[in-house]
Amino acid sequence: MKVVIMGCGRVGAQLAAQLESDGHTVTVLDNNAYSFRRLPPDFSGTALLGNGLDEEALKKAGIEEADAFFVLTQGDNRNVMAAQIAKHIFNVPRVICRIYDPLRQELYQTLGLEAISPTTIFAQILREKLEG
Amino acid sequence: MYIVVVGGGRLGYHLTKALLGEGHEVLIVEKSATICQNVNDEMGSICVRGDGCEAATLAEVGTGRADMLVAVTGDDEDNLVACQVAKHKFSVPRTIARIRNPQNEILFKKLGIDVTVSATDIILEAIEEEVPTHPLTHLLDIRDTGQEIVEIKIPPESSTIGKSVRQLSLPKESKLALVIRKEGKNRVPTSNTVIQAGDRIIALTTPESEEALRMALRGA
Numbered sequence: 190m191k192v193v194i195m196g197c198g199r200v201g202a203q204l205a206a207q208l209e210s211d212g213h214t215v216t217v218l219d220n221n222a223y224s225f226r227r228l229p230p231d232f233s234g235t236a237l238l239g240n241g242l243d244e245e246a247l248k249k250a251g252i253e254e255a256d257a258f259f260v261l262t263q264g265d266n267r268n269v270m271a272a273q274i275a276k277h278i279f280n281v282p283r284v285i286c287r288i289y290d291p292l293r294q295e296l297y298q299t300l301g302l303e304a305i306s307p308t309t310i311f312a313q314i315l316r317e318k319l320e321g
Numbered sequence: 322m323y324i325v326v327v328g329g330g331r332l333g334y335h336l337t338k339a340l341l342g343e344g345h346e347v348l349i350v351e352k353s354a355t356i357c358q359n360v361n362d363e364m365g366s367i368c369v370r371g372d373g374c375e376a377a378t379l380a381e382v383g384t385g386r387a388d389m390l391v392a393v394t395g396d397d398e399d400n401l402v403a404c405q406v407a408k409h410k411f412s413v414p415r416t417i418a419r420i421r422n423p424q425n426e427i428l429f430k431k432l433g434i435d436v437t438v439s440a441t442d443i444i445l446e447a448i449e450e451e452v453p454t455h456p457l458t459h460l461l462d463i464r465d466t467g468q469e470i471v472e473i474k475i476p477p478e479s480s481t482i483g484k485s486v487r488q489l490s491l492p493k494e495s496k497l498a499l500v501i502r503k504e505g506k507n508r509v510p511t512s513n514t515v516i517q518a519g520d521r522i523i524a525l526t527t528p529e530s531e532e533a534l535r536m537a538l539r540g541a
Contacts, residue, residue: 242397242398242422243422243424244424264398265374265402266374266396266398266399267398269398269401269402269405270397270398270401270402270428273428273432274428277428278431290375292376292377293375293376293406296376296406296410299409300405300409
């Protein structure tokens with residue numbers, strides 16, 4: 190599959206490496222070249238400098254042919270907007286985005302975005318730890 | 322009307338002042354404590370500190386009974402989210418978003434934001450109008466129709482001078498509305514109207530046929 194990942198933070202970089210070793214074609218997009226240091230030295234996918242809210246940058250990253258798009262920047266609103274560009278302008282079949290704010294995650298889930306809130310999930314894990 | 326303004330920067334501040342002046346009930350939601358303080362010191366308690374993209378904040382300021390929400394922060398993504406939360410969580414009937422990147426207009430429209438205002442476009446048009454040699458000036462977009470009203474100036478060297486409108490091959494999407502001439506000899510053009518040097522022609526057209534219209538009126 191062709192996969193585009195926006196945001197080369199810890200999660201983005203790790204996901205890129207894993208998907209690549211699964212045999213997918215991976216492009217990582219970030220607006221700060223320094224973030225690409227997190228990619229493993231043997232990463233053979235594409236690392237592209239650009240703003241994921243800019244349609245031109247997304248096109249360069251191959252969004253038009255992508256089978257899946259992961260949106261993993263630090264900003265909830267950036268993620269929400271990029272995910273909706275991918276879904277509604279470029280019709281990417283699978284768009285998955287991170288939204289830290291649980292309320293916003295809930296709202297966008299009902300609006301049809303595949304949104305994951307790490308806040309909710311992590312809190313749940315911690316709670317389960319305590320309950321043993 | 323009850324209007325919630327998200328973003329208390331220069332635009333939000335002046336907008337609020339104007340809306341209050343028209344007798345509306347207005348509330349600003351602003352992230353920065355300093356800006357909030359300054360606004361409240363001057364206009365009374367009308368600025369609430371908080372994130373206008375958060376449902377909790379919007380609930381607190383009574384967005385549920387708002388007739389309109391206007392998002393005028395400096396970030397397109399924040400304005401989009403504030404409007405979407407207002408629309409889908411609080412069923413606000415009318416949402417208006419400021420956009421910086423004119424490209425985003427299509428996306429915002431698709432996502433149900435009622436009105437987008439692009440400062441970039443407006444400034445661009447205003448400057449265009451002031452460039453004396455600019456052949457075609459945008460005067461007005463006719464909202465939601467894909468049509469616009471433009472002005473075309475006929476310079477003395479145009480090859481169309483002396484020709485009548487009938488002889489011009491105007492694109493079919495374009496309609497000439499008015500010819501403005503010196504000394505108030507303005508006229509509504511008919512097929513017999515003859516193009517003169519210095520004419521300013523007001524026309525209805527589409528962005529796609531702009532260039533064809535310009536060519537037809539001024540010659541290549």
